[in-house]
Amino acid sequence: MLTADVVLIGGGIVGSSIAYHLTAAGCKSVLVIERESSQGKGSTGKSMGGVRAQFSTPVNIRMSLYSIPFYASFEERLGYPCDYRPQGYLFCATSEKHIAYLRTNYEKQVAMGLKNVQLVAGDEIRSRFPQLRGDDIVGGSFCSTDGFVDPYSAMTGFMSWAADHGATLLKNAPVVSISRRDGGFEIATTREFVSARTVVNCAGPWAAEIARMVSITLPVEPLRRMLVPTEPFDQFPHTAPMIVDMSNGFHFRPEARGFLLAWNDPEETPGYKTDFDPAFIEKILSRAAERVPMFENLEVNPKKAWAGLYEMTPDHHPILGESSEVPGFFFANGFSGHGVMHAPATGEILSDLILTGNTDLIDASLLNFSRFADGRTIHETAVL
Numbered sequence: 001m002l003t004a005d006v007v008l009i010g011g012g013i014v015g016s017s018i019a020y021h022l023t024a025a026g027c028k029s030v031l032v033i034e035r036e037s038s039q040g041k042g043s044t045g046k047s048m049g050g051v052r053a054q055f056s057t058p059v060n061i062r063m064s065l066y067s068i069p070f071y072a073s074f075e076e077r078l079g080y081p082c083d084y085r086p087q088g089y090l091f092c093a094t095s096e097k098h099i100a101y102l103r104t105n106y107e108k109q110v111a112m113g114l115k116n117v118q119l120v121a122g123d124e125i126r127s128r129f130p131q132l133r134g135d136d137i138v139g140g141s142f143c144s145t146d147g148f149v150d151p152y153s154a155m156t157g158f159m160s161w162a163a164d165h166g167a168t169l170l171k172n173a174p175v176v177s178i179s180r181r182d183g184g185f186e187i188a189t190t191r192e193f194v195s196a197r198t199v200v201n202c203a204g205p206w207a208a209e210i211a212r213m214v215s216i217t218l219p220v221e222p223l224r225r226m227l228v229p230t231e232p233f234d235q236f237p238h239t240a241p242m243i244v245d246m247s248n249g250f251h252f253r254p255e256a257r258g259f260l261l262a263w264n265d266p267e268e269t270p271g272y273k274t275d276f277d278p279a280f281i282e283k284i285l286s287r288a289a290e291r292v293p294m295f296e297n298l299e300v301n302p303k304k305a306w307a308g309l310y311e312m313t314p315d316h317h318p319i320l321g322e323s324s325e326v327p328g329f330f331f332a333n334g335f336s337g338h339g340v341m342h343a344p345a346t347g348e349i350l351s352d353l354i355l356t357g358n359t360d361l362i363d364a365s366l367l368n369f370s371r372f373a374d375g376r377t378i379h380e381t382a383v384l
C-alpha cells in the first residue's frame, strides 16, 4: 500500500500544475496517478495551446491574469520550456452587436488590470491583414500578450519540476475505485492500493467517472473537438495572432510552416468520440476560404488532423475546490476548452485551498460545485 498526503487522479496539465504548485508550497507528499503509460494521452496532448485574457467574466479574466505572466516566466521559474509565443488574439467583429460585446469585455479587462488589450478599427485590421476578406469587418479587439504555448511541454515541465522536488508520478495505473477510510481515502488502482488524506479529481473529460466513485454526480460532459493542420503555406504571415472570425467562430493560428484551423461545429453532440470525422475537412475549409480567400489554395492531409475532448460544464466555467458532501475530495474539472490557459491559476488555487483552506487568487465560492445546486451559475460567452 502506497501512502501520500495528496493524491491527484490524472496526469494531464491540470494534475501536473497542481503537483508543481503543491510541491513548490512545501507539500512533501504528492502522488499523481495516471492510467496511461505516458502523459498527454488525454485532452492536453490534443489541445490548440491558445492562451488569452480576453474573456467576458471577471473570474476567467483573473485566472488568465495569473496564468499568462506565469507562462511568460515559465522557463525562468521551472527551468523547463513551455514555448510561450505572445503573438496575440485578434477578434474580428462583423456586427455592431459584436463591437458592443467586445467593448464591454474590454472595459472589464482593463479595469481588472489587463494592460495590452486594445479595441481596433476595421481599417486597422484590413491594413494589417489585407489577406482577410474585410468588407464586413467593423472592428475588433487585440491583446498582444495573448498567444500560444506548447501544452505538452508545459505539462511535462510542471510534472518534471514537481518530481525533481519530491512528487511522484505513478503511470499505467487506472483508478478503479475510491473508498472512504478513517477520515481519508483508499484508492484502488489496477496496480496498487494508495491511501491518502486528500484526493483531487484531475481526470479531464473522465472527471464524472471519478466523481461517481465517491457517489457524486458531476456535470462534466465530454464534447469532441477537431483540429485541422495545413501543409506548409507561406502566403500568410507566420507572425500572425490567433485570428477569430466572430461571424461563425472559425479561428486559426500559425503552426510550424502551416496553420492550425479550428471551428466549433454546432452539430457536435456530447460523448467519448475521439475519431476524426473526414467530413469536417470540407466544413472547415469552406469557412477558412470565406474569411481568407487565399486559403482556397491550402493543402490539407486528413491523416494529420485529429480530434480530442473538451470537458464541458453547464456554465462553461471550471468546478474548483472541495466537495461539501465528501470532505477531503477536491475538484479541478470542467475547463470547457480553457484548461491549458488556466492550468497555472488552477494549480495555485487548488494548492492554496488544500494547504490553507483559502485563496487570494479568486473568490473561490464562485467556482465551487455547490453553485449548481444553489443556482449561482456564471455564464462565459467568450468560448471558442
Ligand SMILES: Cc1cc2nc3c(=O)[nH]c(=O)nc-3n(C[C@H](O)[C@H](O)[C@H](O)COP(=O)(O)OP(=O)(O)OC[C@H]3O[C@@H](n4cnc5c(N)ncnc54)[C@H](O)[C@@H]3O)c2cc1C
Binding pocket: 009, 010, 011, 012, 013, 014, 015, 033, 034, 035, 036, 039, 040, 041, 042, 043, 044, 045, 046, 047, 048, 049, 050, 051, 173, 174, 175, 176, 202, 203, 204, 205, 206, 210, 225, 226, 227, 307, 308, 309, 310, 311, 332, 335, 336, 337, 338, 339, 340, 341, 342
Ligand atoms: C482539440 C482541442 C483544442 C483545445 N484547445 C485549447 C486551447 O487552445 N487552449 C486551452 O486552454 N485549452 C484548450 N483545450 C482544452 C484543454 O486541452 C483541456 O481543458 C485541458 O487539457 C484539460 O487538462 P486536464 O489535465 O484536466 O485533462 P487531460 O489532459 O485529459 O488529463 C486527464 C488525465 O486523467 C487521466 N485519467 C482519466 N481517468 C483516469 C483514471 N480512472 N485513473 C487514472 N488516470 C485517469 C487521463 O489518462 C488523462 O491523462 C483544447 C482541447 C481540445 C480537445
